[in-house]
Amino acid sequence: xxxxxxxxxxxxxxxxxxxxxxxxxxxxxxxxxxxxxxxxxxxxxxxxxxxxxxxxxxxxxxxxxxxxxxxxxxxxxxxxxxxxxxxxxxxxxxxxxxxxxxxxxxxxxxxxxxxxxxxxxxxxxxxxxxxxxxxxxxxxxxxxxxxxxxxxxxxxxxxxxxxxxxxxxxxxxxxxxxxxxxxxxxxxxxxxxxxxxxxxxxxxxxxxxxxxxxxxxxxxxxxxxxxxxxxxxxxxxxxxxxxxxxxxxxxxxxxxxxxxxxxxxxxxxxxxxxxxxxxxxxxxxxxxxxxxxxxxxxxxxxxxxxxxxxxxxxxxxxxxxxxxxxxxxxxxxxxxxxxxxxxxxxxxxxxxxxxxxxxxxxxxxxxxxxxxxxxxxxxxxxxxxxxxxxxxxxxxxxxxxxxxxxxxxxxxxxxxxxxxxxxxxxxxxxxx
Amino acid sequence: xxxxxxxxxxxxxxxxxxxxxxxxxxxxxxxxxxxxxxxxxxxxxxxxxxxxxxxxxxxxxxxxxxxxxxxxxxxxxxxxxxxxxxxxxxxxxxxxxxxxxxxxxxxxxxxxxxxxxxxxxxxxxxxxxxxxxxxxxxxxxxxxxxxxxxxxxxxxxxxxxxxxxxxxxxxxxxxxxxxxxxxxxxxxxxxxxxxxxxxxxxxxxxxxxxxxxxxxxxxxxxxxxxxxxxxxxxxxxxxxxxxxxxxxxxxxxxxxxxxxxxxxxxxxxxxxxxxxxxxxx
Numbered sequence: 001x002x003x004x005x006x007x008x009x010x011x012x013x014x015x016x017x018x019x020x021x022x023x024x025x026x027x028x029x030x031x032x033x034x035x036x037x038x039x040x041x042x043x044x045x046x047x048x049x050x051x052x053x054x055x056x057x058x059x060x061x062x063x064x065x066x067x068x069x070x071x072x073x074x075x076x077x078x079x080x081x082x083x084x085x086x087x088x089x090x091x092x093x094x095x096x097x098x099x100x101x102x103x104x105x106x107x108x109x110x111x112x113x114x115x116x117x118x119x120x121x122x123x124x125x126x127x128x129x130x131x132x133x134x135x136x137x138x139x140x141x142x143x144x145x146x147x148x149x150x151x152x153x154x155x156x157x158x159x160x161x162x163x164x165x166x167x168x169x170x171x172x173x174x175x176x177x178x179x180x181x182x183x184x185x186x187x188x189x190x191x192x193x194x195x196x197x198x199x200x201x202x203x204x205x206x207x208x209x210x211x212x213x214x215x216x217x218x219x220x221x222x223x224x225x226x227x228x229x230x231x232x233x234x235x236x237x238x239x240x241x242x243x244x245x246x247x248x249x250x251x252x253x254x255x256x257x258x259x260x261x262x263x264x265x266x267x268x269x270x271x272x273x274x275x276x277x278x279x280x281x282x283x284x285x286x287x288x289x290x291x292x293x294x295x296x297x298x299x300x301x302x303x304x305x306x307x308x309x310x311x312x313x314x315x316x317x318x319x320x321x322x323x324x325x326x327x328x329x330x331x332x333x334x335x336x337x338x339x340x341x342x343x344x345x346x347x348x349x350x351x352x353x354x355x356x357x358x359x360x361x362x363x364x365x366x367x368x369x370x371x372x373x374x375x376x377x378x379x380x381x382x383x384x385x386x387x388x389x390x391x392x393x394x395x396x397x398x399x400x401x402x403x404x405x406x407x408x409x410x411x412x413x414x415x416x417x418x419x420x421x422x423x424x425x426x427x428x429x430x431x432x
Numbered sequence: 433x434x435x436x437x438x439x440x441x442x443x444x445x446x447x448x449x450x451x452x453x454x455x456x457x458x459x460x461x462x463x464x465x466x467x468x469x470x471x472x473x474x475x476x477x478x479x480x481x482x483x484x485x486x487x488x489x490x491x492x493x494x495x496x497x498x499x500x501x502x503x504x505x506x507x508x509x510x511x512x513x514x515x516x517x518x519x520x521x522x523x524x525x526x527x528x529x530x531x532x533x534x535x536x537x538x539x540x541x542x543x544x545x546x547x548x549x550x551x552x553x554x555x556x557x558x559x560x561x562x563x564x565x566x567x568x569x570x571x572x573x574x575x576x577x578x579x580x581x582x583x584x585x586x587x588x589x590x591x592x593x594x595x596x597x598x599x600x601x602x603x604x605x606x607x608x609x610x611x612x613x614x615x616x617x618x619x620x621x622x623x624x625x626x627x628x629x630x631x632x633x634x635x636x637x638x639x640x641x642x643x644x645x646x647x648x649x650x651x652x653x654x655x656x657x658x659x660x661x662x663x664x665x666x667x668x669x670x671x672x673x674x675x676x677x678x679x680x681x682x683x684x685x686x687x688x689x690x691x692x693x694x695x696x697x698x699x700x701x702x703x704x705x706x707x708x709x710x711x712x713x
Contacts, residue, residue: 123631147628
């Protein structure tokens with residue numbers, strides 16, 4: 001006899017756990033289905049946790065959640081082959097509780113988050129893949145899994161099955177994701193003694209540093225790199241648009257190897273033991289890539305809905321927030337005794353539009369396209385900036401006025417006067 | 433037919449490291465799994481249940497976190513699961529573990545007789561292969577170790593025939609029930625449980641038995657105090673193989689790459705070159 005639930009949540013990542021927790025807290029009968037061996041075992045993220053989103057769901061998460069370090073310093077580096085030019089922002093304000101951002105290990109964090117959902121009353125089953133949605137006409141009425149006796153029914157299904165949502169594509173909710181709308185990111189976790197990490201980054205116990213990187217580490221492709229300090233390890237990685245990898249025939253691991261041997265990065269991980277590597281697709285299509293995320297008996301949350309703010313490196317907080325909003329929509333409808341029809345579920349869209357999620361994504365809606373078409377931001381400018389800094393800082397008997405002139409000339413020679421103005425305008429349009 | 437499968441939750445040894453200074457095993461952050469050999473035992477018990485009906489009970493002695501291992505066994509199709517857990521058990525050696533598990537089995541037998549006890553051939557963390565035989569001895573059961581196949585079971589005459597892998601061949605053995613079997617690896621493949629089993633496992637109210645439940649009164653007889661075994665030293669053996677050499681050979685034609693590699697190989701192994709040249713002729 002097939003079981004029936006109020007809601008089935010597909011996936012136990014940030015969006016899925018946020019949804020399952022919120023639904024269970026709201027008194028709904030929830031089944032959560034995860035394909036990995038445990039929640040988090042398949043999930044890949046940098047990973048930085050932004051306190052705000054999880055705080056709205058579990059206010060006292062700091063007391064129990066497995067957190068690595070709270071971040072007190074943000075570095076932004078623009079690299080060429082041998083140098084970086086950048087800014088470091090470190091503030092004692094980030095050392096005041098409650099802390100704002102943390103590094104986390106997803107495998108640990110997701111298990112905790114899922115435990116909270118189960119304690120709230122959700123039922124989670126793992127190692128089970130949802131192969132397709134069960135439809136009655138256009139209405140989703142349940143899921144079919146890869147297990148024997150594998151049909152389960154529900155009044156609504158939340159798809160939180162990640163960036164490449166096969167279920168949504170199969171059901172015709174949206175088209176296949178396109179290589180130019182996703183980045184392929186690779187990362188490694190390097191283990192070092194805690195004291196070594198703290199000495200290298202000039203930080204105390206529990207304090208952490210983030211380095212965001214752009215420039216030639218992406219080998220001319222649209223992409224960025226990152227380095228995060230965990231308690232006893234350093235996570236570093238690089239991600240570029242899949243379409244660029246395809247076109248330039250660069251292999252991701254070679255890109256990461258090159259990044260690790262960069263003279264500014266190699267000393268930070270020297271003597272470490274690499275224990276884990278992972279690759280993952282990140283939705284980077286922005287606002288214009290977001291499909292319709294609700295319909296008769298279904299909602300989409302998290303990466304599956306392409307909810308990622310690429311320029312600000314925000315994804316998991318959008319996932320949690322969309323998962324929570326999707327769940328709240330269902331809880332409110334259920335409490336009002338209304339069915340989960342497409343018309344009623346449109347409430348989810350209104351909630352999204354009112355939240356920072358859609359407001360931020362809308363603000364940067366032009367960015368992906370502009371960066372796709374203007375690779376000079378990833379190649380020419382990093383080099384020019386580095387050369388300019390080199391010229392200015394090196395003391396070699398050349399007078400400063402001549403130095404400034406030569407810097408100016410190098411910019412004009414590379415991009416032309418009109419090109420520079422155009423680039424400035426395009427950059428502004430991208431982030432406006 | 434009632435089979436009891438004794439399992440152990442172990443750290444995934446593929447991911448374990450020995451601390452370079454203190455020489456202790458670093459368990460932190462290493463995922464816990466069901467001892468892989470025990471899964472062959474469980475699957476064999478489930479197959480017998482498929483053939484003859486009955487019950488499969490899974491037992492483990494361990495800390496509260498071992499619950500996850502038991503739930504997994506339930507999701508594969510086991511009927512019942514018992515966690516034997518008590519603070520006083522910490523540090524038990526194989527002698528004490530077999531003592532406590534025997535007490536547990538006796539307790540199980542009070543409500544339902546046991547026909548077969550299964551264990552894996554050994555665990556991957558201790559590698560002693562002593563607990564199974566220890567239980568058989570204490571219960572005065574027939575003992576069949578390193579079993580590769582259960583040929584048949586005759587419930588009427590209470591007999592079982594198994595294949596046992598021994599040095600230089602396979603033995604066909606017959607004995608009487610009840611008996612204890614330690615299962616060899618690679619003998620079967622763990623099934624993918626039904627959805628119903630998964631739901632049952634997620635909702636199952638686990639039985640947790642402490643020392644007094646299984647009738648062991650004296651805490652001095654278990655744990656570190658009851659264990660005569662002393663681990664005097666743990667150390668990681670030096671890796672024997674040399675590190676692989678990475679040769680940078682970019683921007684060359686495949687043919688040049690191949691001949692460079694061959695030339696390098698042949699300088700180190702001149703015999704190999706002569707051998708290949710001989711065969712080429």
